[in-house]
Amino acid sequence: MEPAMRSLLSDNSRYVESFRLFLQNSTEHQCMQEFIESRLPDVVSSIGDGKSAINVLGVGSGSGEIDLQIFSKIQARYPGVTINTDIVEPSSEQILSYKERVAKTPGLENINFTWHKKTSSEFELQVKEKSERKYDLIHMIQMLYYVKDVPTTLRFFRSLLAPDGKLLIILVSGNSGWSTLWKKYGSRLPLNDLCLYITAGDVADMLSADGAKHQCYDLPSDMDITECFIDGDKNGDLLLDFLTETCEFNKNAPCELREEIFQDLKSPGCSSVKNEKVIFNNNLSAIVVESD
Numbered sequence: 134m135e136p137a138m139r140s141l142l143s144d145n146s147r148y149v150e151s152f153r154l155f156l157q158n159s160t161e162h163q164c165m166q167e168f169i170e171s172r173l174p175d176v177v178s179s180i181g182d183g184k185s186a187i188n189v190l191g192v193g194s195g196s197g198e199i200d201l202q203i204f205s206k207i208q209a210r211y212p213g214v215t216i217n218t219d220i221v222e223p224s225s226e227q228i229l230s231y232k233e234r235v236a237k238t239p240g241l242e243n244i245n246f247t248w249h250k251k252t253s254s255e256f257e258l259q260v261k262e263k264s265e266r267k268y269d270l271i272h273m274i275q276m277l278y279y280v281k282d283v284p285t286t287l288r289f290f291r292s293l294l295a296p297d298g299k300l301l302i303i304l305v306s307g308n309s310g311w312s313t314l315w316k317k318y319g320s321r322l323p324l325n326d327l328c329l330y331i332t333a334g335d336v337a338d339m340l341s342a343d344g345a346k347h348q349c350y351d352l353p354s355d356m357d358i359t360e361c362f363i364d365g366d367k368n369g370d371l372l373l374d375f376l377t378e379t380c381e382f383n384k385n386a387p388c389e390l391r392e393e394i395f396q397d398l399k400s401p402g403c404s405s406v407k408n409e410k411v412i413f414n415n416n417l418s419a420i421v422v423e424s425d
């Protein structure tokens with residue numbers, strides 16, 4: 134890795150800013166919403182059977198936009214049943230946005246929210262010390278890149294599933310532009326202990342190796358990265374940071390690496406050109422893991 138480059142995650146407000154822009158420029162949340170509409174009702178159809186309350190754990194929930202859509206499907210299946218939710222999220226900025234979202238959303242009266250300003254491994258320690266709670270649904274949406282030891286983390290969260298509980302994981306898919314980019318440039322970008330370049334395919338392999346019963350779903354998605362190619366464009370710079378997980382990539386990357394990445398970002402392994410726009414392949418996969 135080039136010494137002048139540092140991980141985007143080391144600057145939380147720039148990370149949050151570039152993530153928001155990524156959401157605006159991509160169909161990331163729309164494709165998740167489609168999955169939630171079409172598939173989630175079936176996934177949650179038996180998680181609360183015979184239970185007086187349903188426990189949900191969100192890991193890396195961000196500002197909660199997707200979480201609230203998930204709750205609406207649980208509420209539709211189990212009207213009036215109390216939902217207790219623990220949210221594990223290390224960014225105070227994201228927790229604040231989540232709380233603001235809850236405050237202005239009607240229909241959440243039967244949901245008890247508890248936020249834990251922690252990373253997943255800090256939460257793991259807390260649980261091991263003093264909690265016996267089991268969960269009917271655990272979700273880890275676009276966050277497993279940020280844990281140090283994915284197989285161990287998966288085993289730990291699977292151990293928290295109640296009977297009939299489900300673990301929902303969403304990550305970029307092995308056929309996405311992300312995968313192409315990471316395979317080629319991972320070793321030259323600030324891959325450090327803050328971020329791992331893993332895809333849903335890698336996670337599915339880990340689950341199979343552990344004999345965990347799971348099912349995978351494709352979530353086609355794209356992202357308009359045209360602005361990345363406009364010199365001096367502020368949004369383009371933020372998107373580039375998000376794509377490379379590098380803080381101020383355009384300013385700090387060596388010329389050679391920048392040129393190579395620019396070239397590849399436009400190539401068919403990563404993107405296609407439609408109506409003069411460069412459209413990056415942001416395909417995701419959802420994995421639903423059953424309790425043992």
Ligand SMILES: C[S@@+](CC[C@H](N)C(=O)[O-])C[C@H]1O[C@@H](n2cnc3c(N)ncnc32)[C@H](O)[C@@H]1O
Nearest residue numbers: 192193194195223224227252253274275276279
């Ligand atoms: C790409 S965002 C996804 C947010 C949300 N799940 C969504 O899909 O909109 C990743 C989230 O994981 C959180 N995060 C980063 N490292 C984490 C860790 N070690 N444990 C738990 N969450 C983490 C970040 O703060 C951020 O909110």
